[in-house]
Amino acid sequence: MAAGFVDDEGRRRSGSGRVTAFVALSCATAAMGGAIYGYDISIAGGVSSMEPFLRDFFPGVLRRMAGGGGGADGGAPRVSNYCKFDSQLLTLFTSSLYISGLLTAVLLASWVTASRGRRASMILGGFAYIAGAAVSGAAVNVSMAILGRALLGVGLGFTTQSVPLYMAEMAPARYRGAFSNGIQFSLCLGALAATTVNFAVEKIRGGWGWRLSLALAGVPAVFLTVGAVFLPETPNSLVQQGKDRDTVKALLQRIRGVDAVDDELDEIVAANAAAAAAHGENGLWLILSRRRYRPQLAMAVLIPAFTQLTGINAIGFYLPVLRALLLAGGAQMLVSEALIGSIMAAKLGDEGAPSKAYATLLVVLIGVYSTGFGWSWGPLSWLVPTEVLPLEVRSAGQSVAVATCFALTVLVAQCFLAALCRMKAWIFFFFAGWIAAMTAFVYFFLPETKGIPIEQVGSVWEEHWFWRRIAGTDEIHASSKLSK
Numbered sequence: 001m002a003a004g005f006v007d008d009e010g011r012r013r014s015g016s017g018r019v020t021a022f023v024a025l026s027c028a029t030a031a032m033g034g035a036i037y038g039y040d041i042s043i044a045g046g047v048s049s050m051e052p053f054l055r056d057f058f059p060g061v062l063r064r065m066a067g068g069g070g071g072a073d074g075g076a077p078r079v080s081n082y083c084k085f086d087s088q089l090l091t092l093f094t095s096s097l098y099i100s101g102l103l104t105a106v107l108l109a110s111w112v113t114a115s116r117g118r119r120a121s122m123i124l125g126g127f128a129y130i131a132g133a134a135v136s137g138a139a140v141n142v143s144m145a146i147l148g149r150a151l152l153g154v155g156l157g158f159t160t161q162s163v164p165l166y167m168a169e170m171a172p173a174r175y176r177g178a179f180s181n182g183i184q185f186s187l188c189l190g191a192l193a194a195t196t197v198n199f200a201v202e203k204i205r206g207g208w209g210w211r212l213s214l215a216l217a218g219v220p221a222v223f224l225t226v227g228a229v230f231l232p233e234t235p236n237s238l239v240q241q242g243k244d245r246d247t248v249k250a251l252l253q254r255i256r257g258v259d260a261v262d263d264e265l266d267e268i269v270a271a272n273a274a275a276a277a278a279h280g281e282n283g284l285w286l287i288l289s290r291r292r293y294r295p296q297l298a299m300a301v302l303i304p305a306f307t308q309l310t311g312i313n314a315i316g317f318y319l320p321v322l323r324a325l326l327l328a329g330g331a332q333m334l335v336s337e338a339l340i341g342s343i344m345a346a347k348l349g350d351e352g353a354p355s356k357a358y359a360t361l362l363v364v365l366i367g368v369y370s371t372g373f374g375w376s377w378g379p380l381s382w383l384v385p386t387e388v389l390p391l392e393v394r395s396a397g398q399s400v401a402v403a404t405c406f407a408l409t410v411l412v413a414q415c416f417l418a419a420l421c422r423m424k425a426w427i428f429f430f431f432a433g434w435i436a437a438m439t440a441f442v443y444f445f446l447p448e449t450k451g452i453p454i455e456q457v458g459s460v461w462e463e464h465w466f467w468r469r470i471a472g473t474d475e476i477h478a479s480s481k482l483s484k
Contacts, residue, residue, distance in 0.1 A: 020257040023170055027179055029227035030166045031186040033159035035220045038190025040152055043213050044094045046198030052207030057142045061087050083421035093146055095413035100150040102406035104157025110399035117237045118166040125158030126225025130218050137215025160402045168386040169234040173453040239272045274392050287393040295467040300385045300401040306438035308408035339365050390458050
C-alpha cells in the first residue's frame with residue numbers, strides 16, 4: 001500500500017490495552033452476523049441446484065438441466081452448458097436478499113445504528129434473520145421463497161451496518177485488523193457450514209432437504225439475537241448517545257483491562273464534539289457534500305465495489321451449479337482467474353464436460369483463488385470502510401459502503417448467469433481485469449492505518465500524496481485537530 005502514516009508513539013499510546021476475555025466474547029458473539037452472511041450467500045447456490053427445489057419452484061430450469069435430444073428428433077432442444085441456469089426468476093430468488101438489504105441499510109439501519117446504538121441494530125437484525133429463516137423453510141411457492149430471502153436481507157442490512165462498526169470500536173488499536181478479519185473468518189465458516197448442510201440434506205428422501213438448508217439459517221441468528229441482548233454497547237456509541245463520562249470510562253476500563261483510558265476516552269469525546277460541531281447536519285449529507293470526507297467516501301464506495309467485481313459472490317451464489325469459477329486478492333487471484341478462464345475456454349464447450357483431470361485442476365485453482373481472497377480482499381472490505389471513517393460520519397459512511405456492496409451484489413447476482421450464457425469462459429477474464437485494476441488502486445491510493453487508534457486515523461490523509469490534494473490539506477488538518 002502507499003505510504004501515509006506517521007509512526008508517532010504519542011498517537012498510538014491511546015490505543016493501548018490488552019485483548020480481554022470480555023472483548024473477545026463480545027466480538028465473537030457479534031461475529032455471528034458474519035457467519036449468517038456467509039451461510040446465506042452459499043446456501044442459495046446449493047439449494048437452487050437441488051432437483052426437488054427446482055421441481056417445486058423453477059420447473060423450466062429443471063427441464064433445461066435434463067434437456068437432451070435435438071429439435072430434429074422431437075426432443076427438447078439442446079442447451080449450452082453455460083446457459084442451463086439462465087433464469088431471471090431464479091436469480092431474483094438469490095438477489096432479493098441483497099435488494100432488501102440495500103433498502104434496509106440506506107433507509108433504516110444507518111439511523112438506528114447511529115441513534116440507538118450498534119447493539120440495538122444487531123438485535124433487530126437477528127430477529128429479521130429468524131423470521132426470514134422460518135418463512136424460507138416453510139415456503140410453498142416462489143413468492144413465499146422470495147419473501148423469506150427478503151426478510152433475511154433486512155437482517156443483513158442491519159448486521160452489515162452494525163457488526164463491523166461494533167468490532168472496530170471494541171478492539172484495541174493494534175489488534176483492530178485481526179478482529180475485523182474475524183468477520184471474514186466467521187463468514188467463511190458460515191459458507192463452509194452451508195456447503196456441508198447442502199451436501200448432507202440433498203440425499204434426504206422425500207425431497208424436503210432444501211427446507212432444512214434454508215431454515216437452519218435461524219440457528220446462528222438465535223445465537224446472535226440472544227447474545228446481543230447481553231452485549232455491552234461500544235464506548236464510541238455511548239458517547240454519541242450522550243451518556244455521562246463516568247459510565248463510559250468504567251466500560252472502557254473493563255474493555256481494555258487497564259485503568260489508564262483517559263487518553264482514548266478524550267479522543268472519543270473529541271470526535272463526538274466534532275460531530276456536534278457539524279451543527280446537527282445529517283451524517284449522510286456530510287460525507288456526500290464535504291470536501292474533507294472525499295478520501296473516506298472514495299474508500300467506502302470503491303473498496304466494496306471492487307470486492308464484488310472480483311466475482312467472489314458469483315462463486316458463492318452459483319458454485320454448486322458451475323463447479324468452477326474465480327476469487328480475488330492481487331496477483332494470486334489474477335493468475336488463478338486467468339487460468340480458470342483459459343481451461344474452461346479450451347476444455348468446456350456448449351456440450352459435454354471436462355475430463356476428470358481438468359475438473360480436478362479447476363477445483364484446485366478455485367481453492368488457490370479463494371485463499372487469495374481470504375487473506376486480502378475478504379477482510380479488507382470489512383476493515384477499511386469502518387476504520388477510515390470519522391465518528392461524525394461513521395454510521396452514514398458505513399451505510400454507503402453497505403449500499404454499494406449490496407447494489408453491486410444485486411447487479412452480479414442478476415446479470416452473472418445471463419452474462420455467463422453469452423460470454424462463456426471469457427467472463428473470467430472480465431473479472432480478472434477488475435482484479436488487476438483494484439490491486440493497482442490499493443497500492444497507490446490506500447494509506448496504511450495499522451496500529452493507529454480509530455479516532456486518529458483521519459490524520460493519515462493529510463500526509464498522503466494524492467488525497468491531501470483532493471480533500472484539501474487545510475480541511476483535513478482542521479478536521480483532525482477537532483479529534484485530537
